[in-house]
Structure formats: structure tokens, C-alpha cells
Amino acid sequence: MKIAFTTSDRVHINAHFGAAQEIDVYEISNEGYQFLETLSFSGDLKEDGNESKLAPKLAALEDCTIVYVVAIGGSAAARLIKKGVTPIKARSEEEEINEVLTKLVQTLKGNPPPWLRKALQQKTTSFADEVEDQATV
Secondary structure (H helix, E strand, C coil): CEEEEECCCCCECCCECCCCCEEEEEEEECCEEEEEEEEECCCCCCCCCCHHHHHHHHHHCCCCCEEEECECCHHHHHHHHHCCCEEEECCCCCCEHHHHHHHHHHHHHCCCCHHHHHHHHHHHCCHHHHHHHHHCC
16 A cells, blocks of 8 residues: 655655645555655645645545645545545654654554554445445445
8 A cells, every 4th residue: 555744854744735845655565665756746835725736736645545744734634535545644743754654564464453444445445346335235
């Protein structure tokens, strides 16, 4: 599964979702994790309630399961959730991406909490599966 992090230094989760110029994406499994790419965004990204700046980020994160942020507006969070992406607030701007990834790998090896199982299930269920489930009801 893909996990994204809003970051300004590629080490810490220290950027507001709407204002983030870079979002690092990692692939993670119970075997470990690896860096995939840095998504870069430009233009007027200041925290101002301008909803149009969110569209490119929402589109770029569609195949991610979780995005870690230092802060996120309610509208952006709702739009992510609607796309099946779970936004999670970092504990602080000092929280390190590698620490979070290591903890997630350990969690996946064990018994993931309900919120993580739900996030994983959302991404593994395809639209065709949902249509089939509706047809059998």
C-alpha cells in the first residue's frame, strides 16, 4: 500500500496539507517500506481557504491509503476520505517519517487496529467488487 507524508525537509511530517509543496510517497508492506517518489506542487499554496489548489493534490494521492499531515482543513480531509484516503495528523512537526513507517510495518506484521484494517480494506475493494456485493444483496 502507498503512504504519503507532507514534508518540507523529507525527514519530518512538518507541512500543512494545503500549503505543502512536496509530498513524499512510500510503498509499505509487512516486509518493509521503500521510497517511491516526491510529488511536487507549485503555485499559490498559502493557507487561505482557496479550494482550487487542492485538486492536483487530491488527484495525485488517489492511489494512497494514508496521508500523514501536520495539519489539514476540514474540507480537504473530507475530500480525501471520500476518495478512500485516510488523513492522519502527526503528533508534532518533529515526528519523523522513518519512525512512522517502521511502526506501521510492525503494526502490519501483527494485528492492525480497526482504523487501519478499514483503510486497507477500502483500497483492496474495487468498484467491480462493490457492484457485485450490491447485486448479491
